[in-house]
Amino acid sequence: MGSGNIGKDEKNMIHIVLPAFNEAESLKVLLPELIRTLKAERLQYKIYVIDDGSLDGTSKIVKDFSRRFPQIKLIAHKINKGLAETINTGFKEALRKSKNGDILITMDADNTHLPGLIVRMARLINEGNDIVISSRFVSGSRVRGVPISRRLLSLAAGMIFKILFPISGVKDYTCGFRAYRVDLIKKGMGIYKDKFISEKGFSCMVDILLKLRRLDPICAEVPMILRYDLKKGKSKMDVGKTITETLKLILKRL
Numbered sequence: 001m002g003s004g005n006i007g008k009d010e011k012n013m014i015h016i017v018l019p020a021f022n023e024a025e026s027l028k029v030l031l032p033e034l035i036r037t038l039k040a041e042r043l044q045y046k047i048y049v050i051d052d053g054s055l056d057g058t059s060k061i062v063k064d065f066s067r068r069f070p071q072i073k074l075i076a077h078k079i080n081k082g083l084a085e086t087i088n089t090g091f092k093e094a095l096r097k098s099k100n101g102d103i104l105i106t107m108d109a110d111n112t113h114l115p116g117l118i119v120r121m122a123r124l125i126n127e128g129n130d131i132v133i134s135s136r137f138v139s140g141s142r143v144r145g146v147p148i149s150r151r152l153l154s155l156a157a158g159m160i161f162k163i164l165f166p167i168s169g170v171k172d173y174t175c176g177f178r179a180y181r182v183d184l185i186k187k188g189m190g191i192y193k194d195k196f197i198s199e200k201g202f203s204c205m206v207d208i209l210l211k212l213r214r215l216d217p218i219c220a221e222v223p224m225i226l227r228y229d230l231k232k233g234k235s236k237m238d239v240g241k242t243i244t245e246t247l248k249l250i251l252k253r254l
Contacts, residue, residue, distance in 0.1 A: 012101045014045040017090030020109035021052040024061045030111045031065050037115040047072045050090045053080035084204035088197040102182040111230050113177040120222050121179035130184045130217035134177035134224040145229030165210055169219035176205045188212050203245040210253050
């Protein structure tokens with residue numbers, strides 16, 4: 001089932017959710033590369049860019065692309081609502097357009113996540129996995145340009161969550177570059193309703209995993225090449241705030 005060209009052998013659609021806040025310059029690079037990669041593999045796809053109240057013309061860039069590529073859809077928040085609300089908007093739109101057997105992928109819009117990895121992630125879903133994570137903590141991963149504070153935060157968080165909330169096959173709990181079987185997300189949202197994505201800030205990505213853990217998913221990781229040196233703008237992450245949010249999440253889920 002996972003062999004051969006998945007675009008030709010499989011009917012499932014890939015739904016890519018891109019949360020974006022002031023990412024106009026990055027999207028000029030990322031969207032063409034996404035389209036080139038997906039077309040080269042003959043994959044069926046839809047791309048949902050959720051503009052979270054950007055002030056730099058992000059929506060205009062996406063609209064320009066969507067005129068040429070109808071697979072791209074823009075959803076714009078009038079004001080900045082934060083990552084959790086942006087992911088939630090993207091999930092709901094993708095699920096409305098998806099069917100069981102489809103694949104939902106989340107990735108950053110800042111051009112630090114390389115589209116080429118989507119092909120391998122989708123293949124692993126087709127081979128039977130429910131969640132596939134692009135991981136910084138498996139053999140073959142490479143990280144370029146990431147500040148030491150963020151590296152330490154990710155490493156510490158991974159160790160803590162692995163001890164307190166073990167999920168077979170998962171080492172990287174915080175990376176947002178993931179592929180999910182749509183059926184699994186639908187089950188999770190069916191259980192938790194509007195509380196499925198409830199945490200604020202970057203900790204919402206961890207909480208999604210912790211909630212899906214209840215469904216005993218089959219998980220796999222692929223080595224990530226994180227190109228922070230290709231990032232056009234400044235990081236949106238407040239390290240101190242993220243640490244506080246993560247600690248609160250741990251106490252809540254214990």
